[in-house]
Amino acid sequence: MDKLYMILLCLMIVPILICIKYSRKIKSDVASSIVKCLIFAIVTILSNGLSAFSGNETFSYIMEALYRFSFDLMLIYVLQYSQQYTRVFHEVSPFKKGCFIIAYLDGILLFLNIIFHNVFTIETVRFPNFDMYHVADKSIIFYFHYVFAYGLVFCIIASFIIKIIQIPDFYRKKYLPILVLICVITVSKFICGISEFPIDVSLPFFVCAAILICYLTLYRSSRELVDKTLSIVVNEMNNAVICFDINNECVYANERALKIFNSSLDSLSGISEDVQGWIKEHDTNNSASLEWSGQTIIDNKTYYFDIEYRKLFDKKNEYIGFFLNLIDNTEKHIAFEKEKYLATHDTLTGLYNKNYFAQKTSEILNENPDKEWLLICSNIKDFKLVNDLFGLEKGNEVLKMEADLLKAQCGEGSVYGRTGGDKFSICIPKEEFKEQDFMDAIQTMGHAFNNDLYHLHIYVGVYEITDRNEDVSIMCDKANLAIKTLGENYDKSIAYYSDTIFHDTVAEKQLVGDFDKALAEKQFCMYLQPQVTSEGKLLGAEALVRWQHPKRGLIFPGDFIEVFEKTGLIYRLDRFVWELAVQKLAQWQKAGRDDLYISVNISTKDFYYMDVYETITSLVETYKIIPSTLKLEITETAIMTGTAGELEMIERFRKSGFQVEIDDFGSGYSSFNTLKDMDVDVLKIDMGFLRTTRPERLERSMSIINTIISLTKTLGLSVITEGVETKEQIDKLTQMGCGIYQGYYFSKPIPVGQFEDTYL
Known part of the structure; x- marks a missing residue:
């Protein structure tokens, strides 16, 4: 019987040895713990069998001690494996060391029992055909061994139960079979201990446990589970x-x-x-x-x-x-196509945006070198008023309608886009451009949106492309330059670019570029045009400006004043001339000629860029002149269209001793309304409009001048008539009551030095 049992033990050990061999090939902490568990499992199985069938009592004591000591160590490594496999409890070094210390103490007591028999004794159990040894007369020290062993088992089972509770069903197959088998081993071990049967009936389950642990831990988790996971990943x-x-x-x-x-x-x-x-x-x-x-x-x-x-x-x-x-x-x-569309198209109208219009225009010009092309730009006059008066939605409606009308004028070979707020551009073959069709489209929009508050007017500039390699933005600039030539003209809607426009624009830019240097070097000089009585007696003069350009020579105001007004530089030039006039008055007054005055012009833009009152009064105080000798000429248009408190400022000037003149009286549309709303000292009547009057209407024009002069007398105002050129005009105006004259009949504007030599 003992030989048969030993053969069975060896058969049980073979699978465990195979598992050890396989586990040692895998380099991991879990595999290392499994190998140690299996080694002590072999020792436990062999020592239990040898203890029962040894035939020698002393040898049986030795094997029984080895059996229980190896069982303790096996449980410690099973606990280590469970911690590593489940990752529920982190391994605590003091706890692990404590377990080993207790196991070694238990082992020492068990091996001392061979001599002293103070832990347990061994008795012979007789069976019909054989005898076996089994443990008897257990002391309290023996039960300490049980408490320690079952404490380790409790920790092992707890780690698996906690893990199973925490994880999804998908992963429980990794842990549940091992837990069940450990529970079976524990129960069978407990039953064997109670029954005092010599053979540990839980030993066969050790073999099952070894195989199951190796399979689930080292094979199924890394192979089968991965395959299922990949299957789910691929499917999802x-x-x-x-x-x-x-x-x-x-x-x-x-x-x-x-x-x-x-x-x-x-x-x-x-x-x-x-x-x-x-x-x-x-x-x-x-x-x-x-x-x-x-x-x-x-x-x-x-x-x-x-x-x-x-x-x-x-x-x-x-x-x-x-x-x-x-x-x-x-x-x-x-998303890419949408992003690409948004990067190349205007979201409101669906036309090309500025950059993409330029790109497509360049492409179509290069692809059709034999065709002649026009670049057309449009601009809605005062479009901001549409948004201000009717709201943004109405403004968008106007823009979308214009976009649709422009597309309708273009064939498939044209390129069109929205290149600014209310600016649209088209590159169209010259042969396809029909001016009347564009005019009709403009009228269509006008009829659709015109009302009592706002009249829609679209300007169109046309540039014939001569250089295909020219930047498209420059082509658009040239078309827009043509639009600027229309000015405030409501009778025309289409203008064509020419080299003259370009040269004029370049000349303007050169004037603006030279301004700072000219002002610093005092290239601007004051000319004076005398203001006299009918007998030629000098009363004063009007200060006029000339530009003594180092390269272009003498430049007259007509060539640069309007440019400086558009660019906002006029206020700096006016202040410069004012100071020249004040300086000259100071010289004259020091010389005893405080009976002479100089009239200076105040531009409309001056009121927007500086404090005119503060600037002029400061100059007068600095040079200590009599305020009444510096007369201030303000155009009727500046007074009627100004929004910077001009009327109040005029009143302040008069209270400070200055005389204020309305320049070019009669050239506006609200002259008499002007006289009603403001107090001035002098009206200046320009005789220049008589030159554009038909001969049969000349007498009527003189009657109007007579009426104006009579009105000024009634209002207590003085009158200066400028632009007089003949003795006949002087005689008629004198009969009407005019006493002061300015014009070529007496003198053209002359340099200050010549003026002083002639009149002083």
Whole structure:
């Protein structure tokens, strides 16, 4: 019987040895703990068998002590394995060391028991055909061994139970079988201890436990579980994965692929038919892997894919099929197209934006070198008023209508876009441009939006392209320069660019560029035009400016005043002339000529860029002149259209001793209304308008002048008539009551030095 049992023990040890061999190949902490568990399991199995069938009592004591000591160590390493495998309890070094210390103390007591028999004794149990030894007369020290062993078992079971509770069902198969087997071993061990049966009936379960632990821990977790995880990942991934056999028949498609191709696992043939077209377009026979981008229409919806083709081979490197990995870029493609559209088009009108219009214009010019082309720009006059008066929605409606009308005037070979707020541009073949059609479109818009508050007017500038390599933005600038020539003209809507416009613009830019240097170097000089009585007696003069340019010579005001008014430089020039006039008055007054005055002009823009009152009074105080000798000329237009408190300022000037003149009286449309609203000292009447009057109306014009002069007498104002050129004009004006004259009949504007030599 003892030989048979030993053979069974050896048979049990063989699977454990195989597990040890396999486990040692794997380099990990878990595998190392398993190997140690299995080694002590072998010792436990052998020592238990040898203890029962030894035939020698002393040897039986030794094997029984070894059996229980190795069982303690095995449990310690099982606990270490459970901590590493479940990761529920972190390994605590003091606890681990304490377990080993207790196990060694227990071992010492067990091995001392061989001599002293103070822990347990061994008795012989007689059976019909054989005898066995078993443990009897257990002391309290022996039960300490039980408490320690079952304490370790409790920790092991607890770690597995906690882990199983925390994880999903998918992972419980890794832990539940091991827990069940440990519980079975524990129960069988407990029953064996109570029954005092010599043979540990839990030992066969050690073999099962060894195999199960190795399989679930080292094989299933790293192989089977990974395979299932990958299967779920493939099925749930956003990419469409389709597998084919060697006959190009679809054998698998994940959920994403089934959804895209509107198919099911039971009917994969439809996917095969859809995909075959892609495969035939590429040389898959001579390639193990390919990548390309493609698109297909499925259920009237276009899909865009990045496609990866890869052949599959078995372990013998034999071809077994292939798979396609379809990365669905449909949403990304749509987003890209939308982003591309927004980057190249105006969102409101759908036309090209400024940059893309320039790019497409350059392309079409290069692609059609034999055609003549026009670049046309449009601009809505005072478009800001539309938004201010009617709201942004109405303004957008105007812009969209203009965009539609412009598109209607263009053929397929034209390019059009929105290049600014209310600015549109077109590049059109010259032969297709019909001016009348554009005029009709402008009138159509005018009729659609005109009302009592606002009249819509669109200006169009046309530039004939002569240099195809010229930057498109410069072409647009030239077309817009043509628009500027229309000014406030409501009778014309279309203007054509010419070299004259360009040269005038360049000349203006040069004037502006030279301004700072000219002002610093005092290139601007004051000319004086005398103001006299009918007998020629000098009363004063009007200060006028000339520009003594170092390269261009003497430049008259007509060539630069308007430019400086547009660019906002006029206020600096006016202040310069004012100071020259004040300086000259100071010289005259020091010389005893405080009976003379100088009139200076105040521009409309001066009121916007500086404090006119503070500037002029400061000059008068600095040079200590009599305020009444510096007369201030303000145009009627500046007074009537100004918004900077001009009327109040005029009153302040008069209270400070200055005399204020209305220049060019009669040239505006509200002259008498002006006289009603403001107090001035002098009216200046310009005789220049008589030169444009037809001869038969000359007498009527003189009657109007007579009426104005009579009115000034009634209001207590003085009158200066400028622009007089003949003795006849002097005689008639004198009869009407005019006493002061200015004009070429007496003198043209002359330099200050010549003025002083002639009149002082």
